[in-house]
Amino acid sequence: MILIGELALWIALLMAAWSAITSFAGGRTRRLDLVMSGERGVYATWLLIVAASAGLWTALLTHDFSFRYVAAHTSANLPAIYTFTSFWGGQAGSLLFWALVLSSYAAVALFANRNRNRELMPYVSGTLATVILFFLATMCFGANPYERLDWVPPDGSGMNPQLQNPGMAIHPPNLYLGYVATTIPFAFAIAALITRRLDEQWLAAVRRWSLVSWFFLTVGITLGMWWAYVELGWSGYWAWDPVENASLLPWLTTTAFLHSIMVQEKRGMLRKWNVTLVVSSFLLAILGTFITRSGVISSVHSFSQSPIGSWFAGFLGVALVITGYLVATRLKDLKARAELESVISREAAFLYNNVALVGIAFSVLWGTLFPILSEWVRGTKITVGPPFFNTVNVPLGLFLLALTGIGPLIAWRRASPQNLARQFTWPLASGLTVAIVLWVLGMREGYALIAYALAGFVSGTIVQEFAKGIGARRSMHGESAGMAFVHLIARNRRRYGGYIVHVGIVVLFVGFAGLAFKKDYDVRLKAGETFTQRDPYGHQWAFTAQGVSRFETLNRKVTAVALQTTRDGERIGLISSEKRQHVDSRGVATFEPSTEVGIRTSLRQDTYVVLAGISEDESAELRISFNPLVVWVWIGGGIMAIGGMIVMWPAAERRRREAVYGAMLPPARTVEIAAR
Amino acid sequence: MHRGRGPRGHVNARVRFLIGGLLVIGSAGYLMASSIKETGEYYLTPSELSTKVARDASLIETGIQMGAKVVPGSIRREAGGRVVRFTVTDGAKTFPVVYRGITPDTFTDGVDVVVSGRLGQDGVFRATTLLAKCASRYENAPEKYKDTPGYKGAEASRT
Numbered sequence: 001m002i003l004i005g006e007l008a009l010w011i012a013l014l015m016a017a018w019s020a021i022t023s024f025a026g027g028r029t030r031r032l033d034l035v036m037s038g039e040r041g042v043y044a045t046w047l048l049i050v051a052a053s054a055g056l057w058t059a060l061l062t063h064d065f066s067f068r069y070v071a072a073h074t075s076a077n078l079p080a081i082y083t084f085t086s087f088w089g090g091q092a093g094s095l096l097f098w099a100l101v102l103s104s105y106a107a108v109a110l111f112a113n114r115n116r117n118r119e120l121m122p123y124v125s126g127t128l129a130t131v132i133l134f135f136l137a138t139m140c141f142g143a144n145p146y147e148r149l150d151w152v153p154p155d156g157s158g159m160n161p162q163l164q165n166p167g168m169a170i171h172p173p174n175l176y177l178g179y180v181a182t183t184i185p186f187a188f189a190i191a192a193l194i195t196r197r198l199d200e201q202w203l204a205a206v207r208r209w210s211l212v213s214w215f216f217l218t219v220g221i222t223l224g225m226w227w228a229y230v231e232l233g234w235s236g237y238w239a240w241d242p243v244e245n246a247s248l249l250p251w252l253t254t255t256a257f258l259h260s261i262m263v264q265e266k267r268g269m270l271r272k273w274n275v276t277l278v279v280s281s282f283l284l285a286i287l288g289t290f291i292t293r294s295g296v297i298s299s300v301h302s303f304s305q306s307p308i309g310s311w312f313a314g315f316l317g318v319a320l321v322i323t324g325y326l327v328a329t330r331l332k333d334l335k336a337r338a339e340l341e342s343v344i345s346r347e348a349a350f351l352y353n354n355v356a357l358v359g360i361a362f363s364v365l366w367g368t369l370f371p372i373l374s375e376w377v378r379g380t381k382i383t384v385g386p387p388f389f390n391t392v393n394v395p396l397g398l399f400l401l402a403l404t405g406i407g408p409l410i411a412w413r414r415a416s417p418q419n420l421a422r423q424f425t426w427p428l429a430s431g432l433t434v435a436i437v438l439w440v441l442g443m444r445e446g447y448a449l450i451a452y453a454l455a456g457f458v459s460g461t462i463v464q465e466f467a468k469g470i471g472a473r474r475s476m477h478g479e480s481a482g483m484a485f486v487h488l489i490a491r492n493r494r495r496y497g498g499y500i501v502h503v504g505i506v507v508l509f510v511g512f513a514g515l516a517f518k519k520d521y522d523v524r525l526k527a528g529e530t531f532t533q534r535d536p537y538g539h540q541w542a543f544t545a546q547g548v549s550r551f552e553t554l555n556r557k558v559t560a561v562a563l564q565t566t567r568d569g570e571r572i573g574l575i576s577s578e579k580r581q582h583v584d585s586r587g588v589a590t591f592e593p594s595t596e597v598g599i600r601t602s603l604r605q606d607t608y609v610v611l612a613g614i615s616e617d618e619s620a621e622l623r624i625s626f627n628p629l630v631v632w633v634w635i636g637g638g639i640m641a642i643g644g645m646i647v648m649w650p651a652a653e654r655r656r657r658e659a660v661y662g663a664m665l666p667p668a669r670t671v672e673i674a675a676r
Numbered sequence: 677m678h679r680g681r682g683p684r685g686h687v688n689a690r691v692r693f694l695i696g697g698l699l700v701i702g703s704a705g706y707l708m709a710s711s712i713k714e715t716g717e718y719y720l721t722p723s724e725l726s727t728k729v730a731r732d733a734s735l736i737e738t739g740i741q742m743g744a745k746v747v748p749g750s751i752r753r754e755a756g757g758r759v760v761r762f763t764v765t766d767g768a769k770t771f772p773v774v775y776r777g778i779t780p781d782t783f784t785d786g787v788d789v790v791v792s793g794r795l796g797q798d799g800v801f802r803a804t805t806l807l808a809k810c811a812s813r814y815e816n817a818p819e820k821y822k823d824t825p826g827y828k829g830a831e832a833s834r835t
Contacts, residue, residue: 233781339689339690340689340690340693341689342689343689343692343693343696345689348689348693351693351697352696352697352700355697355700355701356700359700359701359704363704363708366708367708370712370716371719374716380718380719380720380724381718381719381720382712382716382717382718382719383716383717383718383719383741384711384712384715384716384717385715385717385792387711387714387715388708388711388712388715388716391707391710391711391715392704392707392708392711395703395704395707396700396704399700522758522777522778579781593781594781595781610778612758612778612779613753613778613779621758621778623778
């Protein structure tokens with residue numbers, strides 16, 4: 001199996017090259033046999049990559065340490081689940097995983113379009129085959145997962161204990177699934193540019209793929225934040241590290257695209273802009289991979305340095321030149337069919353939403369690349385840290401949050417004063433109420449106060465939209481409120497699923513703003529000593545150290561400190577934090593010691609305890625933090641994912657139903673207008 | 677509100693939108709420029725730092741970041757305290773560093789670190805943050821097993 005896999009990798013390389021050449025040639029010469037051969041080549045490449053992946057999985061699960069990849073990432077005593085996930089844990093394997101996902105997506109996209117978009121498809125399959133070819137070539141000549149050692153180690157070196165966490169097992173594949181999904185819209189955009197068929201047809205074909213990308217990036221980023229928070233012990237979840245930024249960039253441009261696509265559908269505007277966003281999302285995903293792999297920007301996430309970086313830089317450069325040329329020569333075909341009629345209109349709100357999202361993306365990109373840019377321009381590296389990103393992005397983020405509430409309330413084309421008065425009264429009142437209540441309760445942090453007021457405003461908007469929709473359904477169909485709510489979402493998933501995503505955004509901002517009230521304390525406690533402190537809500541906490549315990553278990557030596565905790569005199573329980581030194585079967589230390597954080601989670605705040613070390617007199621060095629509202633960040637991410645799923649869900653069933661009952665039901669459009 | 681629906685009205689809306697957009701972009705740009713100026717820090721190696729300081733004394737007591745390796749055996753933790761003293765080097769120049777705070781788990785002899793803080797008049801670098809970069813974060817080179825006694829036996833028995 002392993003040998004077959006290795007062979008399959010090389011044949012896949014040839015097959016992808018064949019497919020790329022025949023697809024483009026077939027599209028050019030309009031020869032059907034070449035086009036079909038090209039498409040079949042993509043299916044064949046997919047099967048070969050599946051075989052290559054099966055081979056690597058076999059090597060991993062049978063512990064064949066003669067392969068460098070297996071020896072470097074696993075060990076005989078690693079739990080099977082982590083042996084399985086180590087497939088995408090290292091450089092070469094993650095490239096193979098990327099190729100596996102990409103070729104699977106490509107096969108699905110070609111199959112879904114076997115009877116549709118035929119003029120575009122030769123170039124779509126050609127572009128996809130080219131990208132697959134790049135990844136296969138990178139593997140075969142740069143980082144081969146099938147590289148053999150000239151000796152066989154007795155055991156592998158194991159997996160970093162920090163990566164042995166369920167969140168870490170599923171966080172990277174989610175990000176990859178999101179990154180890779182940007183390739184399909186990119187391929188359609190290239191095909192549309194080449195054929196100059198730049199109407200709305202290609203957009204319809206890619207919208208769902210952009211949603212898939214958005215969905216997996218959202219889930220992947222949220223999981224990454226959660227993992228960093230519970231595993232790394234710095235009591236935060238986002239550090240503006242280059243690799244974190246790299247995952248955020250395509251998310252931002254994809255989010256912008258999912259909004260601006262609506263403007264093009266309704267009004268025929270923003271056609272150049274949409275092509276640019278689709279292309280940028282893909283290029284940013286490649287850039288993100290380049291940043292992660294090359295080590296040109298120092299990051300705590302970096303893979304070991306490898307020549308892969310230059311492969312990605314080269315690919316990025318070529319892709320940038322080709323797409324730049326294509327867009328520049330097609331500007332004429334991308335002329336807008338309508339113009340902005342008023343600044344007080346839905347399309348203007350969408351435009352500002354795009355300005356803010358792309359503005360955030362640009363500032364994040366700028367800050368991430370600044371060390372390189374400053375070295376080019378001035379000869380010295382200058383780095384910017386979290387203060388830079390926060391100063392720029394907090395106001396932009398709040399602006400975006402405000403637009404989340406404004407957009408759905410304004411009419412398309414031109415909003416009348418009556419429309420504004422009718423729509424804005426309740427949401428504004430709700431936001432104002434939140435602001436006043438919090439002010440009276442004594443909250444004085446400016447940004448947090450604005451964030452919560454806007455959260456109240458946006459919630460008001462969403463509630464009002466749902467109330468109107470439910471009201472309309474009840475009066476038209478005589479449904480109960482509950483049924484009307486379910487049907488409202490089911491019948492208009494795109495709109496109301498989108499609102500659910502907005503609910504997630506609001507909850508996310510509530511969690512983010514909680515950081516303004518975070519408190520950290522460095523304390524030193526001997527056994528029996530107590531540290532008392534008021535939390536941000538004014539409750540009195542007491543932490544009593546129970547002394548240091550040392551023990552050995554399974555594959556690690558543990559030093560642990562437990563704190564008996566009370567709040568306002570009421571017993572909460574023990575919170576304990578550990579230092580762990582992982583050891584191999586001979587008791588030799590593997591990897592650096594790791595910290596196990598003690599967290600007590602509640603909806604109001606997390607109490608977060610980190611054991612920094614033990615001093616000579618056996619007192620524990622601890623950092624104790626009160627992190628208000630952190631749990632809402634995870635909840636918000638979850639709500640966004642659910643909303644995304646509602647929007648993505650295939651509409652086939654609904655269409656079938658409507659085809660049958662279509663005559664009896666009022667057309668969907670009437671309902672929508674009534675709902676306004 | 678302008679009521680004209682003719683082309684002039686469209687131009688007007690466009691201009692207004694652009695003014696709004698420029699305001700947003702302009703203020704974001706201003707924030708970017710000013711915060712780079714205020715919080716941007718030199719990222720230097722020990723050699724670069726010492727040549728720069730020799731040329732320009734204003735670098736003393738200003739925020740900078742230094743990327744270097746921890747000299748093996750140089751880590752001293754102050755009794756009972758959170759203060760750690762160590763030396764960093766890039767092979768050519770070395771600097772003593774004092775850091776107060778929690779050290780990351782990956783901070784050990786010989787690792788690559790990025791310290792940010794200020795260089796004092798006394799030539800000691802006072803760090804406020806300490807990042808340790810660990811090449812073996814995602815993988816261990818299997819070669820390390822070539823030196824372990826267990827392995828050498830295994831090799832002998834195999835050949």
